[in-house]
Amino acid sequence: MxxxxxxxxxxxxxxxxxxxxxxxxxxxxxxxxxxxxxxxxxxxxxxxxxxxxxxxxxxxxxxxxxxxxxxxxxxxxxxxxxxxxxxxxRSVLLTIENVDGELIFTPPDAxxxxxxxxxxxxxxxxxxxxxxxxxxxxxxxxxxxxxxxxxxxxxxxxxxxxxxxxxxxxxxxxxxxxxxxxxxxxxxxxxxxxxxxxxxxxxxxxxxxxxxxxxxxxxxxxxxxxxxxxxxxAHMGRSMDTRRVREDIYTNRDSAHWDRVAERCLSCANCTLVCPTCFCSTTEDTASLDAALGQRERRWDSCFTLDFSGLHGHPVRETPTARYRQWLTHKLATWQDQFDSIGCVGCGRCITWCPVGIDITHEVAAIRTRSEVPA
Ligand code: SF4
Ligand code: SF4
Known part of the structure; x- marks a missing residue:
């Protein structure tokens, strides 16, 4: 043709x-x-x-x-x-029918x-x-x-x-x-x-x-x-220097700036929901009152929710500091270890839709500044 x-x-x-x-x-x-x-x-x-x-x-x-x-x-x-x-x-992963005591598991059709x-x-x-x-x-x-x-x-x-x-x-x-x-x-x-x-x-x-x-x-x-x-x-509103960003984030794991961001962060999860690369999810099970029908659904979740890092009933990232550090470190550093690329494409959504205007380009620049590390 x-x-x-x-x-x-x-x-x-x-x-x-x-x-x-x-x-x-x-x-x-x-x-x-x-x-x-x-x-x-x-x-x-x-x-x-x-x-x-x-x-x-x-x-x-x-x-x-x-x-x-x-x-x-x-x-x-x-x-x-x-x-x-x-x-x-939200997406259905599985439907479970109880037919005379026999459980029938059915994935959704394509x-x-x-x-x-x-x-x-x-x-x-x-x-x-x-x-x-x-x-x-x-x-x-x-x-x-x-x-x-x-x-x-x-x-x-x-x-x-x-x-x-x-x-x-x-x-x-x-x-x-x-x-x-x-x-x-x-x-x-x-x-x-x-x-x-x-x-x-x-x-x-x-x-x-x-x-x-x-x-x-x-x-x-x-x-x-x-x-x-x-x-x-030539008219981009922001920029980010990605050279050695992974190494700099690892080096500045204890930067005082993480706490400063956390003082503003509401842990609302907006940044992860609007982000085109974020992929975290959780599953939810529901059942009818007569236990005849059940469903397992997947829905978006976020590293900013307390439950997301729950292990044995206890969150391992209890503070906004820990949650923001996890998000930014994954986006720009550990994502590289995991997937051979940075997890951010520079769309700017997380900046625009953060209710308090936390800005990944500004925060990473501040975190990379060695003087921010507490003495
Ligand atoms: S700028 Fe990067 S981190 Fe922020 S929403 Fe876009 S891809 Fe995600
Ligand atoms: S959108 Fe802003 S306030 Fe909400 S969790 Fe993300 S960084 Fe924190």
Whole structure:
């Protein structure tokens, strides 16, 4: 089959992409505006996207404001991440029926659907690659994740704006989508044009691109894409120096700064729930009153909850200091020992959605300062 690897698609034709994916049987998910945030939900038309909106983000603060144009992807990431679909907040692991005293254990059927995600940012593709390693590549395949991930079609977006809490450039995960997409687009919008420069990253993407109307992309189109991405990289709201970060965190295990962060930390777990790479969960069992039916569910948990580190009825990380240190140390140091990569992609969500504005980039910089170690 002939496939196109690049194409310039006019704004008026972009809706065809959603139609093509829906007609191919995908459940199409994309960014939408809901409750003054941008969240990922099912979409059926371009008008479902947050057209003409952008987000203003800082530590503990998020707000949507109108842009002075009609950009379709003129914002960054909101409180949702794609893990809500691949690793849902709640999922049934097992149903147990009591039939005349005999217990019948039944795992759920694999869902009869395939997702197409439209509007995945570079940092989010990097986060999915990390969760792939956790759920599929660690020697034990997670069935729920594998079923939701099977047949996934991804349309990435190269970011044309940087958020106030973004730091993907310093994490080398963005703002250009690097890998893991079937298609990637860059939105080009000015007084004279509104179009999308597409590149295919897989055969499946090439086949979809082949069906879209448009013209081949030229060197000038790619120069424009490079300029947009470079400009975004130059305007990141935050940055993190990752050189020797693992060694520095281990060395500063007793830094006084852990206590200073803990004085502000509410142990609310927001940071872990919004994080696209966090994967901790717990299980809950329920039973009907007549004991005829039971269910085991998995739900998201967090290293910030006391119960999560419970051993023999007693939490081993009793204090906010211990819990925050565990979270940051895992993200940036022990994750490297476990999965050969840092567990942070620089999306900035944990900074934006922390109610007291605790900032992983600031805290790690302070913790790495040797003078913070108590005498
Ligand atoms: S730790 Fe924070 S910045 Fe890093 S990936 Fe998670 S939410 Fe994003
Ligand atoms: S760091 Fe912020 S978001 Fe995370 S648990 Fe503490 S208060 Fe909540």
């Amino acid at each position: 002939t496939t196109s690897q690049t194409k310039v698609v006019e704004r008026v034709d972009l809706g065809i992409l959603i139609d093509l994916l829906a007609d191919s049987g995908y459940d199409v998910i994309g960014p939408t505006k809901q409750d003054q945030t941008i969240v990922y939900r099912p979409i059926s038309a371009i008008d479902d996207l947050p057209i003409g909106w952008t987000d203003v983000q800082d530590g503990g603060s998020y707000r949507l404001v109108r842009r002075d144009d009609s950009a379709l992807f003129g914002y960054v990431v909101g409180p949702h991440s794609w893990k809500s679909y691949l690793f849902p907040p 869902p009869d659907r395939r997702y197409a995600f439209i509007g995945i940012r570079a940092c989010e593709l990097a986060a999915i690659a990390i969760q792939d390693r956790v759920f599929l590549g660690s020697g034990q395949v997670d069935t729920t994740y594998a079923n939701n991930r099977a047949g996934l079609f991804t349309v990435g977006v190269n970011c044309a704006v940087a958020g106030g809490t973004c730091f993907c450039a310093s994490m080398k995960t963005g703002p250009r989508c690097l890998a893991g997409y079937d298609l990637v687009l860059t939105e080009v919008l000015d007084e004279s044009t509104h179009h999308f420069v597409f590149e295919a990253g897989s055969d499946a993407g090439g086949e979809v691109l082949h069906q879209l109307p448009g013209r081949d992309a030229t060197e000038a189109d790619f120069a424009r894409v490079a300029a947009i991405v470079d400009d975004t990289a």
